[in-house]
Amino acid sequence: xxxxxxxxxxxxxxxxxxxxxxxxxxxxxxxxxxxxxxxxxxxxxxxxxxxxxxxxxxxxxxxxxxxxxxxxxxxxxxxxxxxxxxxxxxxxxxxxxxxxxxxxxxxxxxxxxxxxxxxxxxxxxxxxxxxxxxxxxxxxxxxxxxxxxxxxxxxxxxxxxxxxxxxxxxxxxxxxxxxxx
Numbered sequence: 001x002x003x004x005x006x007x008x009x010x011x012x013x014x015x016x017x018x019x020x021x022x023x024x025x026x027x028x029x030x031x032x033x034x035x036x037x038x039x040x041x042x043x044x045x046x047x048x049x050x051x052x053x054x055x056x057x058x059x060x061x062x063x064x065x066x067x068x069x070x071x072x073x074x075x076x077x078x079x080x081x082x083x084x085x086x087x088x089x090x091x092x093x094x095x096x097x098x099x100x101x102x103x104x105x106x107x108x109x110x111x112x113x114x115x116x117x118x119x120x121x122x123x124x125x126x127x128x129x130x131x132x133x134x135x136x137x138x139x140x141x142x143x144x145x146x147x148x149x150x151x152x153x154x155x156x157x158x159x160x161x162x163x164x165x166x167x168x169x170x171x172x173x174x175x176x177x178x179x180x181x
């Protein structure tokens with residue numbers, strides 16, 4: 001299996017690459033031909049979208065989504081898949097998923113640390129914005145933790161930093177992608 005990790009000049013690239021390498025997945029630079037495209041996430045919406053556009057990843061990700069090819073968004077990567085983000089003054093995003101990223105207004109902000117995702121166990125989170133979308137499939141402390149829309153799967157948590165549980169989550173994503181082949 002080949003995975004393309006979309007580099008937009010920020011974030012958790014190294015840890016995401018290592019997590020997939022541990023699963024025996026090979027990396028490719030070809031976003032369109034990969035079995036899975038990964039939109040990682042650590043950073044800010046405006047600069048991330050600028051980085052995606054500068055590298056052509058915005059067009060490639062939209063094309064993948066239209067074809068029904070799998071895309072995984074992690075943390076900011078999930079937020080970038082939405083229509084817009086409140087961060088940095090309402091940034092237009094990829095529009096793969098209906099909804100927008102909104103600043104957390106209650107609880108601890110930024111929300112950093114381990115938190116339970118429904119009945120799946122605890123995952124590592126680090127964010128100040130969260131998805132507001134009808135495509136939510138899992139929650140953590142009342143905040144959207146996972147989104148599915150068409151071929152897009154997004155998680156607000158960082159599976160690459162969530163130990164054995166996170167590795168198992170990524171393994172499930174890989175298995176789901178392989179079942180499509």
